[in-house]
Amino acid sequence: MSEAARVAGDLLAADAAARSRALELGSFIVEAPAGAGKTELLTQRYLRLLSCVEAPEEIVAITFTNKAAGEMASRILESLQRAAAGERPEAAHKRITFDLARAALAAGAERSWNLLEHPARLRITTIDALCMNLARQMPLLSRFGSQPRLAEEASRHYAEAARRTLALIAEDGDAGALADTVAAALRHLDNDAVRLGLLLAEMLARRDQWLRHALAAPSRAEAEDGFAQLIGRELESAAAAIDARRQAALMPAARYAAANLPPESPLAPLLEWTVPLAPGADALPQWRALAALLLTAEGEPRKAWNKNLGLPPGKESDTHKKTLAALAQELAADEAAALARVRELPAPRYTDEEWLTVEALGALLKVAAAQLWTVFAEAGETDFIEVASRALQALGTSDAPTDLALALDYRIRHLLVDEFQDTSPTQVELLERLTAGWTMDEKAGAGRTLFAVGDPMQSIYRFRKADVGLFLRVADFGIGGLPLERLQLARNNRSAPAVVDWINARFADIFPPQDSVFEGAIRYRAFAATRPAAACAGVFVHPLVVAKDMPGDAAEVIEAERILEVIDAARRDDPQGRIAVLVRARSHLDALVATLRRQRPALRFQAVEIEALRSRQTIQDLLSLARALHHRGDRVHWLAILRAPWCGLTLADLHALAGDDHRSTVWQLLGDDARVARLSPDGRRRLLHLRGVVGEALAHQGRQRPRRWLESTWLGLGGGACLREDAAVADARAFLELVDRLDAAGRFSLEELERETARLYAAPDAAAGDTLQFMTVHKAKGLEFETVIVPGLHRAVGGGGGGEQKLMRWEEVAFAGTDERLVAAPIRGKGRGDGASLHDYLRLLERERAANEDQRTLYVAATRAIRALHLVGVACPRNDGTLAAPAASFLELLWPALSAKFDEAPLQEAVADAGAGAQFEPRLLRLVDPAIAELLRAGAEVENLPLPRVPTEAVGDGGGAGGDAALAADVGTLVHGYLEMIARDGLAPWPLSRVESLLPAMRVWLGQQGHAEAAVRRGAREAQNALRATLESVAGRWVLGDHDEAVAEWAVSVADGEAIATQVIDRSFVADGARWIIDYKTTKVGTGTTLRQHAERYREQLERYCALFRADGLPLRMAVFYTATGDLLELLPSGEASGS
Structure with a gap:
């Protein structure tokens, strides 16, 4: 064995x-x-x-x-149900559960519990x-009285309590002492009331961590006892590194060096050094001096000493230098680090000023906590x-x-x-x-x-x-x-043996060697795999080495494309297996999601609280509309709603409207008819439509609930018609429901709306299933996946490592067993010295505990994998050409094991389209005509966008009722609009699965045209079927494919006497040396009429189109494309035989 x-x-x-x-x-x-x-x-x-x-x-x-409570209850009830049914399982551990459940049922039967009938x-x-x-059972003792609501977001209450606390500085009489407390705190922070308010609010959000400490209010002597215990604990490591033997050898050299330096020298405390230093706070000055003698400023063992260190040239100095060099050379890396750590330790006593600040801030925090209670009581909410x-x-x-x-x-x-x-x-x-x-x-x-x-x-x-x-x-x-x-x-029981073996080997080195309550450190506990070995199982490293001067976004695209390759391979190996991409922070998925949407739109995925709605155009437009409606002087957002797709003014029209008047509000400018007359005819029509809708809304301001007011205005402007896909519909609904919730809670304001919108995330794509999921490591805890991909190994996450500023920090210091002392440290005030402070030291401890947690976060990510774990990271050479892992990253933790793979990896070249963003040219996206809510169109030159087109074709040839004709016209508009999008985007982003997802958006749009529900459903199905038939047909894909000089919905204007005639050509391109002119028909040809006969009806129209291009010299070919069947009928010049 x-x-x-x-x-x-x-x-x-x-x-x-x-x-x-x-x-x-x-x-x-x-x-x-x-x-x-x-x-x-x-x-x-x-x-x-x-x-x-x-x-x-x-x-x-x-x-x-x-979720965990529900899962446990479900497991227990399922076990009882199986036992009741007598379903004895095969697995050994399941048999134990079965026997226990059977015994529980017997006990329940004896006592008439009836748990299966009464699971509650x-x-x-x-x-x-x-x-x-x-708290509910004892309202008087809990001081709740009637039960308050739980605040969904309590930060506003914290801010209000902080504001009220600072306002006490203006109080007189009995509140004078409180005013003095506030004044003392403000002096400590250089009278920065804004900063003090923010720090107070942040402390209130974490008051369960400090309130009991503030209420305990330890004496200065007790706090300094705890302080000394902290210092002594740190010095124990230094004493282990420089033990009594080494100290005895160092004493003569240290005394000699100190004797050659002035009394203010850092080495002066070693002048009378004759006995080994104890690991106690009283010996801290000597330990600091010893660190200065043996280590460089960077914490490395010294290799040379000179007169500045008390060792001038001379025979006696040379002897001492040899002693110091021998001892310095003996120091291991961890021993040098333990000695260097001494420099981070603060003086073990409070100054009088520091203790007064501790008392003042402690008192201030207690007052703020009391103010918070009154704020909660007034709001009827709590946290x-x-x-x-x-x-x-x-x-x-x-x-x-x-x-x-x-x-x-x-x-x-x-x-x-x-x-x-x-x-x-x-x-x-x-x-x-x-x-x-x-x-x-x-x-x-x-x-x-x-x-x-x-x-x-x-x-x-x-x-x-x-x-x-x-x-x-x-x-x-x-x-x-x-x-x-x-x-x-x-x-x-989860992971394959190859994965378990790798985790055991790696994390035994990554985790600290022993547990530590003080450091929040956990040593690694090995485990054994119970699953059988599996093919293609294991841990796979994907090292990406890029040039030092490669832009960060280019490196992100390289990483994203490698992740897509891993996903493709995993799906080939296990088509039904679940794949998870796990990251430390949501932002680490931005490049991957963008690359996937650009290159692989057909690849569906679920993103759990990853994509922030605040960055989506639909939400930005709705926010701008809300701000403009509530504040007529908000110039930026008024201009934004004029630029939004429902209006879509060009920059030239915006400048004509507002470029020369920065004093009037935009709403006042909209009412100036002379100014409106400066706009282009298209711009005037758009602006007047918006002016009418918004004017009506402002006339009803305050008479409707916020959601109804905002939503009706948005729909009136054509906002609903701007939603192309069901995801956009869901986004808009989420925003409007947020407005509803804020209003119901009495919290609606523009500031609250902005703050809460930043917390909205796109709902996971339910149609995507669970085979590909993107989420943070924290969201993945408790889950498992056949394949786990951990990208961004090189990325560090800031802000969570104790680096944030806190008004006051506390540390519980254990003496013997559970006996504790409390140490308090105020934030460092401006101009309070540059030496190590207690606050800085406690902050350092928090950073180190956060670093230990980072190790555990990587462990959680790795242990989600059942079959395969893929690690993806990026490294770039340093100035000397060597590779190194970035600090505070997962890659730094894994570098001892992975560095060889990165050294062997080839240098990556930038992806061809990685810099596409640099060449991005913004296009104005807008409705063709806001008064006739047609689908979005995007033109490279917005001034050449077509004028409103009124479809004349009908679904059938029988004439039908007016309602049927209107529906047919709108279905035609819908199909034309989507075909334009497909032609513009290319076929690759439009798989049939995307067409299937369009149905909700189609129904919304048709409903906004005033059709009844039954007609909406029928029309949406007809439009969807037409798109499906087009994309499934060879002719349809050829018509929409990539051709020279290809255009869609091409508006061509020509002078006809004094009038301007505009013809809109559905599709035109050059292929096989000829220009094709193609007209779309969504018509379903009735019985008794062939497609050829029906197409001939449009010969005159197509020949009129062709006449516009005869001067170009290219042969002209014209055809009718039937979207319902995917047939392309070419019409040859009169007198020639026609074919398809």
Whole structure:
């Protein structure tokens, strides 16, 4: 047996023992790595407990999301249903579940539970729902009274509370002390009230992290004790690197160097150095001096010393230099880093000014929290932080539990907590109060259990206040007085062995060597694969090396095209397999989505909260319309609605309207008939249409709800007719529904609309299925895919690594076990010195914890893969020609393993169309005529756009009723419009699947023309069938294909005496040395008439078109194309035989 097989066997044996132990009646904390079957274990545990309680309500299972709660409940009920049906499974772990479910059913039958008929008796809830329920049960103690609404977006409340807090500076009398507090905080920030307000609002959004600290208000002595403990902990690493032996050897040289330098020298603290330095805060000056003596400014071991370091030329200096050189050469990289770290440590005492600032800011934050409570009360809203806080109040303390706590203690006998690695301090405190007294005496605690399960290696939600250190602390010390036995699962049921082996090998090096509550660090826990080996399984690296001077967008296109190649290969290998592209940030998908839409429009995908609606033209136009209607002086947005597709004024017409008057509002200029007369005839018609619709809207301002007012104006302008596809319809609907929600909540304002629109994302394409999905790593947690692609390895993500400024930072410092001290550090004020500050040091700790979380984020991405994991990254040579990974990137974490592959990779050339954006020429997209809401058309030269065309053809030859004729005309317009788009875009972006998706947009457009619902459905089907028949026919694809001098809907004007006659030619191009003139007909030819006979009716019209081009000298050929059948009928000159 190989060593790898032996290790895997040991892991699986330990896993089996842990699973068996987890089903016993005890309290446990279980580490379940990715793919370990955590939900199955929770289901088994729940079923096991059902067989030993008097009522199912005695068991409470807590998850973090409604989806997870629903999945757990579904698993439990399915297990009970299978057991009731006697469906004993084959798989060993499923048989365990079956037996446990059967025992649970027997217990239920004995006690008349009827769980299958009453599944609501299963108490499976989210932690937020639990908190709300607790606060609701004790309204007086929780101080909620009547239940407030949960605010969808509480940031406005935080900003208002911050504003009210700062306004206290103007208060007198009893509020004078508060005014002094505000003034002190403003002085510290150089009287920057705007900055202080923003920092206060940000702190209020995270008050569950600091409010209990602010209320505790530690004394200066207690805080400095904690401060010293922090420094001492850091110095322990330096003392391990420079141990007593090394220190003894360094002492003579250090004293000699210090003696040769002035008293203010950094080395002066070493002048009297005679005993080894202790790892304590009092010795920090000596440790700093030692770092200066041995290390360069970059933290590397020195190779030379001179008189500036107290070692001038001379024999005695040479002896000391040799000692220093020998010791410096001994230092390993991690030892040098530990010593260099000393330089980051601040002085271990507060100055008087610093402590006064701590007190002032602490007091200010408490006032801001109180102001927030009043803001919440006035608005009748609250946030989840407040709900959790009130739930804790409703439970009381462990020393003084409330009646509710005692009642829950009586009713709850077993707690199960899922995803325990994602808990916050408030949530752990809630669990402590729920379990308080469970172990006060053996009799009271008998039979009560807490079961927590999670994977600390998947703790990636620090931005939601999750703290992985809590998992480690609870595993070591339990919750409250309740000890938990630690169990470790070690099997992976998800990934192929090749993937598991790679993950085990790589992440053992990436993760820290040991757990650390203080650093938020988790060592790697290996697991063993249980799946059989699979073909084409494994981890595949796609290194892309680009020139240093290649533009970033060009490199992004290269990466995007490589991703598309990987997707194509994965679909060939496993046509039904699910593929996921996982990124760290949404913006990392921008280039891929753009490339895919440009090159592969037929490739459907689901993007989960990836594409921001704010950047889409439909939403921008709607926002501009909303702003213009609400503010007549908003010149930018008034000009925007004149430029929008429903009006589409040219730049020349806009300049004629407003170019010489910057004082009047645009609405005033629209009412100036003399000014309007300056516009082109087309521009006047467009502007007058908009003026009429908007004038009517402004006359009704304030008389309608915002959505109805905005939507009716938008539709009147022709906004609905500007939507070409169902995705645009969905976007517009999402925006208008947002207006509705804001209005219903009493929050509608332009500022709120802007803010909330930025949070809207395009809905996933439901028709795309789940075979190709784009999402962030955080969204993918808990999911699995046959193929996972992780692009952008080289990209760093800023802002989440503790780098953001905070008004105040706190750190809980553990002394012995769970005894803690609190350290507080105010933000550095302007002109407060350049040395290391406590705030900067705590900020550094946060960055390091974020870096540890980045390692876990990469682990989460890698462990989503079932069969194949593809890693895609870009590197460029440095000045010396070598390659290196960017800092703070996934590639930096993987560089030791991947660098050789990048070194071997060829240099990539820029993709031919990568710079297409540089040659992009904007085109005005607009309705042909806003008064006759026709489909969008885009012309290279907007002045040559055709005038309104009124279709004269009918669906049948029988004349029909007026309604049928109108529908036929509009169907013709619809088909003509789409054929123009296809001709303009080319055939590649128009697969039949895209035609299928057009039906909703077609129905919307036809409905806006005033047709009844039945006619709308019939007309949309006819238009869709015509497009399908055209694209499926050889003739249709030839007509719409790529030809020389190809044009569509070509408006040609000629002088006829004093009048100008304009002819609109549906399609024209040069092929086989002749110019083709083609007219489209959506007509369905009736019985008794052949296509040839029907086509002959249009001979005169086509010959009139041909006459316009006889002077060009090219042979002329004319034809009629029937969209309903895909037939092309050529009409030869009179007297010649005709053929098709």
